[in-house]
Amino acid sequence: MVTINGEAQEKDGMMLLDFLKEAGYDSRAVAVEYNDAILDKAAYETTKLQDGDVVEVVCFMGGGA
Secondary structure, X not given: OEEEOOEEXXXXXXXXXXXXXXXXXXXXXXXXXXXXXXXXXXXXXXXXXXXXXEEEEEEOOXXXX
């Protein structure tokens, strides 16, 4: 199991970029913390999710008043 944004998910063996696409994230507009380290965007396609990993995905949002 991989914990993603606090939720256990069966994503072992999946590439991080594939997960982001499947979950509907725009990889250009997110930051990913992977096991307590912020990943460089270039690592998204080479990072394979493993049992026990902890991932936090943060979306950037525009706006203002």
